[in-house]
Amino acid sequence: MTPFFPSWAVLRQRLGERRDLAFLAGFLSVASVEAGAHWLFAVGAFFLAMAFLCLRGSSQQRAEQAAAKAEAGPQKEAPRLSEASAIAVFEALDLPALMMDADGTVLFQNVAANRDFGMLEAGLHVSAKWRSPSILDMMRETVRSGRPNQVEHSEFLPSERVFMVRIAPLALPERAKPLYVMTFRDISELRRIDRMRSDFVANASHELRTPLASLRGFIETLLGPARNDTKAQERFLQIMLEQANRMSRLVDDLLSLSRLELKAHLAPAQTVELAPVLTHVRDSLAPLAAELEVDVRLHLPDDGVEVVGDRDELIQVFENLIENACKYGQEGKVVDVALRKLDNGAEVSVIDKGPGIAPEHVPRLTERFYRVSVADSRSKKGTGLGLAIVKHILTRHRARLIVRSDLGQGTEFTVRF
Template identity: 35%
Template sequence: MRIGKKLILSYALIATIVLLIAILSLGAFVKSFYINSLTHQLESQANTVRVAMNELEGWGLKDLNSPDARALINKLGSSMQSRITLIRKDGAVLADTNANPETMDNHASRPEVKAALAGKVGRSERFSANTRQVMLYVAVPYKTYDNQIKGVIRVAIPVSEINKSLNQIVGVVLIIVILTTIVMVIASGVLANPIVKPIRRMMKMVEGMANDDLEQRLPVNQNDEIGELSKLLNNLAVNMRDKIDELKSEKAKVELILNSMAEGILLVNKSGEVVLTNPAIERIFKVKANDIIGRPVIHSIRSYDLDRAVHESLSLEREVVDEIELQSPFRSLRLRVMPVVNSLGEKQALAVIRDITRQKQVERLRKDFIVNVSHELKTPLTGLKLLSDTLLRSIDTDPKSSKIFIKRLDKELSTLINMVRELIDLSKLESPQQSIEKEPVDLGEVVSEVGSSFTQLASGRGLSLSVNIPESIPTILGDRDQLLTLTRNLVDNAIRYTPAGGKIDIKLEENNNHINLIVKDNGIGIAKREIPRIFERFYRVDKARGRETGGTGLGLSIVKHIAENHRATISVDSALGMGSTFTISFPIADTPP
C-alpha cells in the first residue's frame, strides 16, 4: 500500500476511534441524563395527580374506587400524555388510562408499587403485559389528609418514546462523526502531501539512477529529515556520475589502446575462458569477438599451440614466449603470455600476439636475395677469372686469340656492370625512404624516346619495330626516369626474346581513365605456368639462354616496382611460341587515385 494512503487511513482510523469512544460515552451519559430527567418529570406528574386526588378528597370523595376518581385520572392522563394508574393499598387496580382495570391483575408485587407503599418513590423499567411494550414506571404513595397511605399513583411512558428521542440524538451525532471523518481524511491527505510528494520524487530519481539517468536532482527546501535525505541523494547522484564518467573515460582509453594495437590481446581466466580480446585478434585469427568471449581458447580460436602456451603460463605462473604458425591462411605469430592478477585477485593469463608473417617473409626474401646475388655474381666472376688466366698465359705467345679473349672479357664485364646497375636500381626502388617526386609526365614522349633509342639495335637483329602514339594523350603523374626505365626494360625483353624476322609493336592507348602502355612481340613467348614467376628477382625461364643473352632476371622485378610506384597494373598475355604482350595500365593524372 502507498505511504500516502497508509497515512490517510491511519489518520481516519484514529479519528473514527476517538469519535466512537466519544459518542459511546456521550450516548451513555445522555441516556442516563435523559432517563433521570424523565423520571423526575414522571414523579412530578404523579405528585400532580396526587394533589388533584387530595383536592377531590377535600370535595368529599370517600372511596377511591369511584367513577369520579376514574374520570379525574383519565382527564389528567390525556392532558399529560402519560399512562396513569391508580392502585389501591391491597394492590387492586382501580383506574388506568390505557387499560381496563377490571381485567388487570393485582399489582401489589410490582417493584415500583412495593416501594411506593413503603413510602418511597418507586421506579421500574420493564415489559408491560397490558400495553405490550417496555415502559418506564414511576410510582408515589397516595396519602390522605391524615397522612395514611391509601394507595399508589403510578405514571408511565413507553421506553420506545425515550429511545426515539435518543435515536434522534445518535443520528445527529453519527452525521457529525461521518462528516468529521471525511474532513479528517481530506485533511490527512493534505497533511501527508509534504511527506509523500518528496518521497515520490526520490523514488523517481532512484529509478532514474538505476536506468543510468544521473542528471536528476531533488529540490532541497525542507529543513527536516526529508530535506537531509534529498541532499544526501543529490550528493550520491553527483558522486556516482563523477565515478561513472571517470570509469567511462578510463574504459574509453583502454579501448582506444586495445583497438589501435597491431598486436592481438587475449585475456584468459583461470578456467581457460577468454574474457577480453581486441580487433587485432579478430583480424589475425579470422574470428568474431562475440564468438570467443566466454569460451575456452581451444574451442574458439582453435590453435593448439596458443592454448598450450596459455595453460602453461596459468599453471606455472610464468611468462611463456613462443613462435607459432597457423595454416590456411598461413601465418607466423609471436606469442608472449604473461600471468596477471585482476582487481579481484584472480589469476589470469594475458597473451600478446604479434603477426610476424610479413617480417618472416622479408627475412626469407633477404636471405634468398643474398644467396641469389652471390650465386649470380659468382658465374660471371668465375668466367672473368678463367678468361684473365688464359689471357695471362697467351698474351705473349698468341696475341691474335688474346684479342678475342679480351673481347669476351669486355662482354662479361658489361654483363656484370649491367647486373650491378640493375641491383642498385632495384635496391633504390625497394628502399622505403625512397619516395618519388611525382610530376605530370607525357608518356608519348617517353615511349618515342625509348623507341628511337632501340631502332638501331632492333634493325641490327633483323626485327621490325613500330611505335604507335595517339596525337594527344593526357599526362600521368609520375617519375619520368622511372617510366623510361620501365619502358626500356619491356622493349629490351621484346627484342631479346624475339628471333630475327620478328615484329615488335609499342603502343599507347587511352581507355577508361587509364593510359595503357602495350609492348607486343611475336617472339618465343612464355609458358602459362611461368608467367606468375617472371616478376621474381633473378627469375629467368631459360637459365642457360638467359645467360647467353646477358639477362640477369632483374628487369621485370624493376618493372613491377615502378608500376606499383605509379599505381599501375600489369597484365601479361603470352603463350609458348606465340609471342608476348605486356600491358601496363596507368591511371590518368586528374583522376583521384
C-alpha cells in the same frame, strides 16, 4: 622498532657523537674508586651512564625519523589501473594490441591493430581473425598458468609478414578475473635481412662463377700463348670487357632486388600519373628501340589515370617490360603499350609480335635466374633478374602481373593495379 641495546657499530657511532658524556662516565667511575668506593659501584655507575646514552640516542633517532616523515607528508598508495585507463594506454601504443577475456573474446582493439589487421568487432572470438594453432594454444596456456607467453607468427597476404605475438594477464580492480593483452611486434625486416644475406651469397656465387671463370681463362691465355699476339689480345680484351659489364649488371640487379625485399611489406602512399611515366620510359628507351629497329607505340586515354605508387619503381617496372619486348620481340618490329582506366583501378599492357613463349615456361618467368633460353638471354645481355624485380615491385604496389603468350603470335604482359 629500534632495539634498546644497539649493535656495537651503532654504539661506537653514538659514543663518537657524544664524547663529553662518555668521558664524564669514565671519569666518575675512576674517581669513585680513588675515593674508596667499591669497584662494583664504579662499574655499575659506568653502565648506568652508558644506558642513559643509549636511551638518549634511541629517542633522538626516533624523533628525527618522525620529523622526516612529517616533512615528507602522508605516503600515497600506488595508483590502481582502471579499465578506462588501460584502454587509454592501449590507444597510445604503437604496437597492435588486443584486450580479451579468458574465453578469447575480443573486448577492445587499438588503432595500430585496426591499421595493420583491419577492424575486428568487439565480442568476436580471436580465432575469427587468427586461426593459427600456435596463437590459440599459447592463449590457452597463459589462461591456464597465468604466465606470459610469446610465439612467432607469419602472415602471407597481402604480403609476407612475421610477428612476435605476446600474451600476458592484466589484473583490473573492477574485474574479479584477469583480462589478457595480446600484442604484435613486427619482425619482418629482421627476417628479410637474414634471408637477403643468405640469398645474396647463394645467387652471387652461382651467377658470378661463369664470368669469373671466363676472365681467369682469358687472362691466363694473354699471359701465356697470346702474350705477343696483338689480334688475339684485342679479341680477348673485348670479351673480358663484356664479361665485366655482365657482372656489374648482375650485382646491380641483385642489390636492387635485395632493397625491394626489405620494404616489400610497406605499401606506397604517393599518387602517380601513369601517362607521363610511360612517355618517359618510351623516350629513354628510344635509342635501344632504334638500334633494334623496333617501333614503340603508346596508346594513352584522353583522361588522366592515377594510381597509388612509387614513381621511380614504376619506371623500373615498365623499363624492364618494354626493354624485354624490344629485345625478345624484335622480329615483330612493333611494341604496343596501352594504358586503360578500369572501374576499380587501371592496367598497362605491353604487347610484342615476337616468337612467343611456350606454355610450360610462363608460370616460372618471374623466378630468379629463370631463362627460357640461356643462350638467347646472355646474347641479349640479360641477367635473369628483370622479371623477378618486376614481381617484387608489383607485390609492394598490391598489383598483379598477367602474362599471355602464344607461340608464333607474340606475348602480352599486363600490369593490373
